[in-house]
């Protein structure tokens with residue numbers, strides 16, 4: 001959170017590696033390791049997570065499919081999360097965020113309200129369990145109850 005136009009989104013997207021931004025000097029260390037040459041998926045696998053100010057809509061991919069793929073991308077191929085464990089974890093976090101479970105079968109963020117998208121970002125964070133999370137203006141669009149929960 002902070003004043004408009006001061007570079008919050010620029011900084012967070014640069015750390016996550018939005019190709020729009022080119023780093024001219026300096027380095028980015030995650031647990032003492034330089035991540036500056038890593039593509040975005042590798043950064044995510046290393047435990048970096050960005051809750052975007054304006055989350056993208058991805059028609060054709062359901063929330064549940066997306067979450068499971070993201071979780072499994074961080075696990076070894078011979079130790080993927082079981083459907084049971086996944087659903088248990090999902091239910092718990094939907095409860096926590098006071099989200100309707102029909103949300104998980106909807107396409108990722110498609111047609112969602114601003115506040116629903118923000119809750120979805122937090123749901124992703126809870127499910128993926130990153131080691132370092134950046135929440136870019138996570139408060140914007142949330143109603144008073146959601147803000148409290150987040």
Ligand SMILES: Nc1ncnc2c1ncn2[C@@H]1O[C@H](COP(=O)(O)OP(=O)(O)OP(=O)(O)O)[C@@H](O)[C@H]1O
Nearest residue numbers: 002003004005006007008009010011020021053137
């Ligand atoms: N690709 C770009 N090229 C040129 N200027 C840019 C680019 N991206 C961002 N900026 C500028 O950098 C400044 C910081 O923008 P940024 O979006 O990071 O701010 P912010 O702190 O996230 O603002 P807000 O609170 O409105 O979300 C702004 O003046 C913006 O116009």
Ligand SMILES: [Mg+2]
Nearest residue numbers: 008009010053
């Ligand atoms: Mg911003």
